[in-house]
Amino acid sequence: MERFVRSRRAALQEHVQHRQEVHVVLGNESCDLDSMVSALALAYYLAKTSLESKAVFVPVLNIPRSEFPLRTESAFLLQEQQIPDSCLIFRDEIDLHALHRAGLLSLTLVDHHILPSGDAALEEAVIEVIDHRPLEREPRCRVTAELVGSCATLVTERIVQGPAELLDRQTAALLRGTIILDCVNMTPEAGKVTPKDTQYVALLESKFPDLPARSVLFEALQTAKFDVSGLTTDQMLRKDLKVLSSDGLVLAISAVYVTLEAFLQRPGLQQDLCAFCQRHGYGGLVAMTISFNERNEPFRQLAVYSQHPAVRTAVCGVLERANNPPLDLSPLGSLYPNICAYHQGNTVASRKKVLPILKDFLRERGITAGPMHPADTGSCGTTRPEPKDSSAGCGESGENPEDSDVAGEAGAPEYEPRGRRDPARCPRHGDALLEDDAPLPPTPMNSLVDECPLDRGLPKLSAEAIFEKFSHITVVRPSASGSPEKK
Numbered sequence: 001m002e003r004f005v006r007s008r009r010a011a012l013q014e015h016v017q018h019r020q021e022v023h024v025v026l027g028n029e030s031c032d033l034d035s036m037v038s039a040l041a042l043a044y045y046l047a048k049t050s051l052e053s054k055a056v057f058v059p060v061l062n063i064p065r066s067e068f069p070l071r072t073e074s075a076f077l078l079q080e081q082q083i084p085d086s087c088l089i090f091r092d093e094i095d096l097h098a099l100h101r102a103g104l105l106s107l108t109l110v111d112h113h114i115l116p117s118g119d120a121a122l123e124e125a126v127i128e129v130i131d132h133r134p135l136e137r138e139p140r141c142r143v144t145a146e147l148v149g150s151c152a153t154l155v156t157e158r159i160v161q162g163p164a165e166l167l168d169r170q171t172a173a174l175l176r177g178t179i180i181l182d183c184v185n186m187t188p189e190a191g192k193v194t195p196k197d198t199q200y201v202a203l204l205e206s207k208f209p210d211l212p213a214r215s216v217l218f219e220a221l222q223t224a225k226f227d228v229s230g231l232t233t234d235q236m237l238r239k240d241l242k243v244l245s246s247d248g249l250v251l252a253i254s255a256v257y258v259t260l261e262a263f264l265q266r267p268g269l270q271q272d273l274c275a276f277c278q279r280h281g282y283g284g285l286v287a288m289t290i291s292f293n294e295r296n297e298p299f300r301q302l303a304v305y306s307q308h309p310a311v312r313t314a315v316c317g318v319l320e321r322a323n324n325p326p327l328d329l330s331p332l333g334s335l336y337p338n339i340c341a342y343h344q345g346n347t348v349a350s351r352k353k354v355l356p357i358l359k360d361f362l363r364e365r366g367i368t369a370g371p372m373h374p375a376d377t378g379s380c381g382t383t384r385p386e387p388k389d390s391s392a393g394c395g396e397s398g399e400n401p402e403d404s405d406v407a408g409e410a411g412a413p414e415y416e417p418r419g420r421r422d423p424a425r426c427p428r429h430g431d432a433l434l435e436d437d438a439p440l441p442p443t444p445m446n447s448l449v450d451e452c453p454l455d456r457g458l459p460k461l462s463a464e465a466i467f468e469k470f471s472h473i474t475v476v477r478p479s480a481s482g483s484p485e486k487k
């Protein structure tokens, strides 16, 4: 495996020079350990077994190289296997769109099957998908999709069908480490592991009995994954990030590896979130935290940030009302006007379960929001107190509890469950939002692209129009009799 990884850059350059086919194996945009190892191992397998093909097989990590240090568990496992990350090829080191335009690109997607809208043009280059998520659409290409704990399990299954000598110790160690981390050390109560994951971890161990003990490896990987020491808020949010967009409204969903208390008490948090959203063009952010209590049991919390009340209210409403699966959100106080905080009672509902809820919401609610004009997002540096129903500016008022309308205590933002909440900021349980607009036409089947391609044919709306649309949203509160009454 190491020799293969080391040879990729030169092999790629030679093929591009001679205009020969390049077969890229691409992980997902959060580029977690599962995506990296699945791409490395499958590219290695394809290179060794596709002897009739003239293509060069290249694993590509779907993040810029500069982001790799944030993938602490991946850096740890590569280092442990003496594979230098300098040999890896990152998304900013290969021009997939140019290769595609030149007719040289074949693409295999691992650990995902829906391309972000920015990669929609690459959809026709996709010849295979291997993923462990529920298929949102039936791709036209070869598909291996199974709801196992780790995509690396499906890659292992593919590799062991090939020549036995192909599975070397390094490859086995990378795959096994990934499956053990994704399946939380194969513990059933974590809700990840399936019989197939267990089967292939055992098979890898039977071939290489001297691999480190599972619990030692899991603890080392878990510690590396949760090491956020020294990271800025922006880095913490980018460390494990996915992005959803629906024709102009872009939502970031970050897995955050600290408690919500610790996160909300970071100095200057609201300004940092504002700057994060502005820097990357996000209309809002959902931060999903996972932490562990003294009995090492996981608990989850969730925060919704947007400086646009309409976006915040809509996203909070759909997450509070979710029923597939229910998230069992109980509101917590947040002294920041633009942040709604929750305890999440459903401890197995990870981002994999939340993304489809938000995707459906963006698609069904017909939020054909045009790009948020910069003018609407103000600047994060302003010191003027933020108007209560602000849709502009990242004022510092959120920092200073006296300014916010749910403040009580002075001093550093505290974090404690609080009853009184401003419905204009965060809807109460049971609020429903009815959009009186006709929903978007259904996404054409077989599309591998994140949003409905028809979106691009729809009228672009200005930010003003977005809020105009949102202001028509009718909030339906179930009346005492249970029948919805319009407010």
Ligand SMILES: Nc1ncnc2c1ncn2[C@@H]1O[C@H](COP(=O)(O)OP(=O)(O)OP(=O)(O)OP(=O)(O)O)[C@@H](O)[C@H]1O
Pocket (backbone or CB within 6 Å): 030, 032, 181, 182, 184, 189, 190, 191, 222, 225, 242, 255, 290, 297, 298, 350, 351, 352, 353
């Ligand atoms: N029960 C658990 N016990 C100990 N550690 C756990 C337990 N559940 C999860 N982890 C650790 O937290 C990391 C994040 O897990 P997750 O929030 O469930 O999400 P995921 O990374 O497994 O999958 P996603 O739902 O985020 O899908 P992707 O978008 O990432 O594909 C785990 O890695 C584990 O260390």
Ligand SMILES: [Mn+2]
Pocket (backbone or CB within 6 Å): 034, 035, 111, 132, 150, 151
């Ligand atoms: Mn995965």
Ligand SMILES: [Mn+2]
Pocket (backbone or CB within 6 Å): 032, 240, 255, 351
């Ligand atoms: Mn994850």
